[in-house]
Amino acid sequence: MKLAGLAFAAPAAAAQILEQAAAEAMEFTRQAEATSLGSGTLDHLDLAVTEFNHAYSLRPPKLVFDAVMDYRRKVDGLLKAKRTHRQERELLAFAGWLSELLAWLAHDLGDARTGLAFATDAFVHGQQAGHGQLCAWAMDAAASINLYEQRPGRARDAALKGLAEAPAGHPLTVRLHAQAARAAAADGDAEGFAAAFHAAEDAHRLLPPRSPRRFGMDVLPLADYALTSYPATSCIWLGQADQARQHAERALATYEAAPEASRSPSREAIARIDLALAHAQLGDPDDAVALGHQALDSARVVDSVRHRAGDLTTFLTRRYPRQAAVEGLRERLAAVDAAARPALASVPSPGK
Template sequence: MPEPNDLLRAAREHTPSRRAPGEHMSRGELADAICAWLWDTTEIKYELDGHYIAKLERGAVRWPGAAYRSGLRHVLDVAADNELGFFPPSGGSALEPDLAPPSMIGHDDDLIVAGDESIALLSFAEQSNVGELTVEQLQADIERITQSYLRTPTRQLFATSRAIRDRAFGLLAGNQSPRQSRDLYSAAGWAITLLAWMSVDLGRPDIAESHTRTAWACAEAADHDVLRGWIRATQHTAAFWQDDFARAAEYAQDGLRYAAGTARLFLASAASVDLARIGRTDKARELLEVAQTLNVRRAGTEPGGLFVCTPERAGGLWADTYLAFGEAQLTAEHADHSVALFEAAPYALRNVGSERMARLQQAKARLILGELDGALEAVEPVLDTQPEYRVRPLIQRLAEVAALTAPYGRSAKTRMLRDRVVEFTQRPELPARPTANGFAAMEAPRIYSVRRTREDQA
């Protein structure tokens, strides 16, 4: 049985009802007040009711999402989360995000089926089956996918990665030398790791974990440390976007045992973010210092693109760490440097996904520092992202930027930013529907309304 959150219940029962004089605030009234405040400050509609407040008071969720915690602090008039019995998760505590708009609609069936297929291949990957093939073409295809990720529609690259995985396993059923077998397991492992990373971006990090288990078996069969390092990086990313920062840190730190090439830079930087978020500040600073002093070179077997950590990509992670420390000025400095390095690099070599995240770190730092105009300038290129590249983590980070505009009231500039964010989140990629001739037909997306329309207000 979870331990009841007596502090939260006591805070609610000491808060006078706004509806019934002489009574304390009910759970339903508290939920309504939070939703009203969140709408006034962010113009994003949250679905919160008395049942969820009861869930919090029972202790079933010990760390609700950031927006809900902010609303609870405001309505119950407390300064810190711990006054309401909320403490950052340390591995086993229940937690729950408060933002759920998917970045892409209509993908769940494909993602679930692909994850199930990778699970089905796990037992096969753990055996010593062999096959006959030169894997140069498979490796070239993997490099092309990693280098064109978030430049080419994700659905197309997802299908190609899936085909590479299946082809590699099909070839392993034949006869070949042990060296060729290891090459095929390596190709399959990279392809499955791609499927896992894309599953995170498509809003299903839970399915990503199914892929990574089979990818790890492939890396073991290939005895491939570079692949092991990037699988751990992907497992970190899947846990991170489920707000399980303790588990994300474990994956990242374990990956440092194997990592060669630039994966080591990514893992040390990512672990510092995770540890900072769960309050392990000393260890976070230690790993941040390690990351900032690393002198790494790209390993010959790193496919590039998505699976390379450049100084500018690492700089964006360092900015996130300083943000978790509450050091907005250092966040701004590292985010600015990261963006400058991205802009100086040849476009073909830029990781556009990491660049967009660095720009949002710029925007967050500017808002915390009281520089609304600077935040608007930083976020503008992100808001121009085409719908097919609006992945789930990007939408979540952009909504966090919008939430930080609350201190600026409802000025014209603030309203403009919030309107742009609402428009951005309402226009995910158009889902493709398979047709008889094998091509994809585009459907109009279902719109998840997060802002009142004129008809709603009438």
């Protein structure tokens, strides 16, 4: 209102009004830049999230979960402190990335409820940060967790929700189409599987020459893995044993050929189980049992590996009930499950 009367004010009064406005503008600027964050806080968080992502496939999941959870709580505290709008967006994104990783770690530890809660938290923080790619990664995690919980409809919904947020031409679009294909197969929908898998293949062909990186890691292998391992699992569920065997062999070859830094012991183990199930369906229990033992020899026998190994032993026990080798594999899996229970019992739920 003062400035509205500026045109009618005397020169001296006008100068005083403008001087006061300039002082207020400086205060506005100071408030916009005011923050309680240290100068290196965001750089430190970027480094920490990068290290956590590198550790994901290499360290015990419970150990990584505890460390990531500690940082997630710290970021929550920083979001409640005084910070600039730009810093707030970056902190929201870091909170989302930490929750996305916690979703996978909780899934690895066998706690689907906690995993889905963190996947939702990652999606919401990604939305608040205006970070579509983060939202898409969160839904990739939600799709996998729902599949292992035998909720294919929710898995498909999560994959489609992620596709709506994923950047065009990103390898993540391949994974999400492949997730939708896997969900259709889990639901017994062979036509839906074929359509979604063709969409994944089309998206893969349209990827640009240079692959994007996520916290220093090339994400193209994640798309390549989805085009081999997901159809192997899907064909098992659809009863297409010969196609499953071919896909599983390609998946295993792809994993074994990956650079050491990109190797994923748990994915390799699941590929072996898919191949074992294909052999079992094709009438070769001996190779199936041998591959099952190889999968349990993995350095990272997480819940998804134990879950799929349970599918294998259940099928073998039903199809070949009198074979001692089958019973031996079933007993070994039971021992592995028993050893994993203490870690599962100590996974905190979100908010605790």
